[in-house]
Structure formats: structure tokens, C-alpha cells
Amino acid sequence: MDITPDIKKRLEMLRDKYAAIGQDLNSYLDGLIYANPIVYWDYIEVDALLSLQKPKTDFPDEKIFIVYHQITELYFSLIEHEIHQICHNGKVISDGGQDLGWNETLSSDFLLSRLKRCNLYFDTLIRSFDVMRHGMEKEQFTKFRMSLLSSSGFQTAAYRRIEIAATDLKHLVHEEDRERLWNDNIHEQLDNIYWRRGAIVADTGEKTLTLKDFEEKYLESFHNFADDYQPINIWKKFCGLPKEERDNKLLLKELKQLDVNVNINWPLVHFRTAVHYLAKGTGKEKGTGGTNWQKYLPPKFQRRIFYPELWSEQEKKDWGRKWVESVLN
Ligand code: HEM
Incomplete structure (x- = not known):
């Protein structure tokens, strides 16, 4: 040659x-x-990946439960990967493939394309959640679940980071205290974030071990994460765009779709699954360790809205009800 x-x-x-x-x-x-040339199985780490499912019981369906949680974690990590780039204005890569650092400002095209990716990942998760609802036998689930206490998907740190990087923390404060803490500092707001009142014992209001363990492992890291990401969160990035770009209908649609995906659509498919397995009719059955999940999980009770400025008063009033979704389509 x-x-x-x-x-x-x-x-x-x-x-x-x-x-x-x-x-x-x-x-x-x-x-x-x-x-040596690269081979698929080394590059993708197939053996390592397939060695990460370690059921605690002999029920065959437990594997499905583990794998689907892992799939979700991987998609969440892709969403975080996109959010990280949005918040830092997008990477500059040279023709030779070299990392030349971050752009000085965010372009609305970049924001739009990366928000689309985040929504695509969420749509995939929302559409596939039936793997949890129809993909396991209820009899098996209700038994192997007892061997997994006190762990819960509640302890998914990625979901919490996605929220913190998506909006101003005041919107994530528990609804009862939102107005009171509206102008407080971000750490006070984070200490009163909505999920710190989830996974509590329904009868006594005490924190469950699930919540205590989660806070012990992650709360400090969330405070550090908030220090890094609150000044550059997605909403702040959007507000930093020139007025004519902020009026871009496609961009507004993707922002609203993200709001609906994180705060309504995913919580709804998840809640439907929790009801399928954990509620037996009277509404008083214990879920995972007797938590307040029935009062806590439905989006219309939590009323978390990332971008209230983009919704009408009526839309906010009806948050979590079906029509909000149809408006977007
Ligand atoms: C059979 C399937 C599932 C059931 C029955 C279920 C049940 C529950 C329940 C009862 C809670 C409330 C907290 C608690 O009492 O533990 C919860 C919270 C949560 N679960 Fe699941 N879950 C399922 C699958 C998943 C999957 C696949 C994920 C993905 C990682 C997940 C992520 C979460 C998250 C992020 C929360 C907190 C939600 C919030 O704070 O609004 N769950 N789940």
C-alpha cells in the first residue's frame, strides 16, 4: 500500500x-x-456485565427484577451524561477527535438536541416499564421482595441528581413548605426536598431504614452536587439564551416534555406497578416495610413541576392528570 x-x-x-x-x-x-484488534466482548465488557446479576433467592423472576433495575440505572446514567453536557455548554471536539474543553456559551441547537435525547431515554423507560408489571409472576415477586428489605428503588441516587440538575431546588421542596422556603438558600431547600418525606412509616411518621440508609449514603453528596449544578441547571441555561431563542416552540416543547416525563409519566407507570403488586384492595396493605407509598408516589399528590413558568394556571392545577400529556401530543 x-x-x-x-x-x-x-x-x-x-x-x-x-x-x-x-x-x-x-x-x-x-x-x-x-x-491486538479490539473484539466486541472486551470492548462492551459483556462478561463483566452479565456477572452483575446476583439474586438473593431461587425465584427465577428475581433476575428480571434485577436486570430491569440495572437497565434503568444505565438509562439514567445516559440522561445524566446529556445533562452534564447541557450544563457545561457542550464539548468542543477537534477534527482529530481531541477534547478541547467546553464551549463558552450554550447554543439553543445543542440544548434542543440533548433535551430530545433525555426525553427519548425517558420515553424508552416509560414504554418498557411493563416489564416490571407483566414480566414477573406476582406470587414470585411478593415472596422474593421480602428477602430484599429494606432496599427500594427509592434509593436510586441518579433520579435525585437528574432533578437537582434540571431545575431550581425551590421547585423540589415539599409542597407544604415550598412557599415558606421559596427564597431560602439551596441547602435549606435541599434539606426539605419532597422525597425526605417519602419512605416514612405510614403509621408513625418515622423515617424508615430505607430512607435513613439512603440519606446516610448520599445526602452529603447531593449537597455538593447542588453546589455545582444549581448555578448551571437546565432552567438557568435556558434562561441564559437570547429571548428569540427562548421562544423557539420546539425547545419549549422538549422542556415541557422533560417536566412531564420526570414528574408525571415515569412516576405514573411506576405507581401503577406498585399498585399492581402491593395494593390488594382495601388500600391499607403494607408496601415495602409499611411505608407511606400510596400517599407519596402519585404525582398529583407531590405536584413537582420543574418549569412552572411554562405552564398555565389550569395546567398546574391539573398536574398529574391525564390531559396534561395529551396537550403535548
Ligand atoms: C415491581 C416493581 C416495583 C415496585 C413494586 C416498586 C415499589 C416502590 C415503592 C413502594 C416505592 C415507595 C418507597 C418505598 O416504600 O420503598 C418506590 C419508590 C421508588 N422506586 Fe420503585 N418499585 C418498583 C420498581 C422500580 C424500578 C424498576 C425502579 C427503577 C430504578 C424504581 C425506582 C423507584 C424510585 C426512583 C422511587 C422513588 C420515587 C419518588 O421519590 O417519587 N422502582 N418503589
């Missing part, structure tokens, strides 16, 4: 790339000579 001008150009690009970091191109070319 001849050394064509095209190959020469690539070699020059490589030389410049390594020179920029004080490295010698020849050594890296030697590395290429000795390296």
Missing part, C-alpha cells in the same frame, strides 16, 4: 496531537504495531 497524501495528512495530525502533549509519535506507532 502506498503512502498516499491522505495517509501523510493523518500522520501529520497524529504527530501534532502527540507533540501537543510532549509525546513522541514513533513510540505510539510502535504501540499500534503490537496492539
